[in-house]
Amino acid sequence: MQRRSFITTLAGLTLAASTAQAAAGFNAIDITGSTIGPDYKLTYADGKPASLRDFRGKVVMLFFGYTQCPDVCPTTLARAVEIKRLLGADADKLQVVFMTVDPERDTGALLSEYMRAFDPTFVAVRGTAEQTARTAKDFKVFYRKVPSGSSYSMDHTAITYVFDASGKIRLGFKHDATAQQCADDLRLLLHPPKKDQGILKGLFQ
Template sequence: MHRRTVLNVLATASVAALSLAALPTPALAAAPRLSGIDITGSSLGPDISLSYTNGKPASIKDFHGKLVLLFFGFTQCPDICPTALSRAVEIKRLLGADGQRLQVLFATVDPERDTAPLLDAYMKAFDPGFIAIRGDKAQTARTAKDFKIYYSKVASGSSYTMDHTAITYVFDDKGAIRLALRHEQTAEQCAADLRTLLQTKPTSNFLKGLFQ
């Protein structure tokens, strides 16, 4: 091939490459920036096998139109659970009017001690709108397994405490699981993530494999 022809071909290819590079990539442009872990499309759950404190079976579907924050813990938790629930209170405040579209669910991993009256009182100490859910030992184990939650009874003096996963799952207003909020995230970061969910449609994420 003539030298001038080769140069012309290379020049044309370079211009084409630069033109393509200048175009926005739809997938990347549409991807929301989140502080939490995007688990959109994950097979976690997809629902809970527990009940409300009045004995009625609980379901994520009961909260269609709201964002649901699901946290597993126990009422005698000395630090992790109170911190997570206090953060949820602040998240709700930071969301302003959208805070009314937020529902917090607290699933106990200690049904032996966490009776319905105790759970109701514990929720009211943080926010009257927060809801506790519980089950027997088998139902608790099943739900924890469905959501890949670890928990274990640990002897402590004459009694015991519970070790458990400190993560908050977020469902969007259509009932689809979307996010895993880490315990170290600030209320501001979490609120920003929730605002993003309220404004975007779900798209499957490759990180979902970590939670399947």
């Protein structure tokens, strides 16, 4: 099983987060204004430079994982497929990005194949071991290699970050959030009320 250290971090923020969710109408954790990220310098599966800025104008869901993950990663990506379906006419305004924490095994070709297995519009990004470590630190993501027989698995944070169309981080979807809850939150970002409430600013500062 994956190590959900991020969820542990959130445990002490439950009361504040609940207040923010009630006010903003979000099901997810509102992390508007946090210092997470705000971007990365990696490469796409084809080797071209990758940045979150490439998706300005779209809402981005960013998830860290690896292709040989037995449960959390495929479940999260399958949920993303359902979220996109639930968005209907707004589906083309969503971009799903998967960053590998296992660049040693996750080659560009393997990542491309893995994304196509879920949705051809989903993209994967990767980096060197050093770039991976730096990006994980910038995004407050935990990961580590865990020996398993003659191979290994990866413990990693099970959270999906959401960025709005202007490239600002807004939400954190927990692993147990339903596709419907996530889709409802994305609609709020895509079609915000007149007064956009960014509560819990500085939550992770």
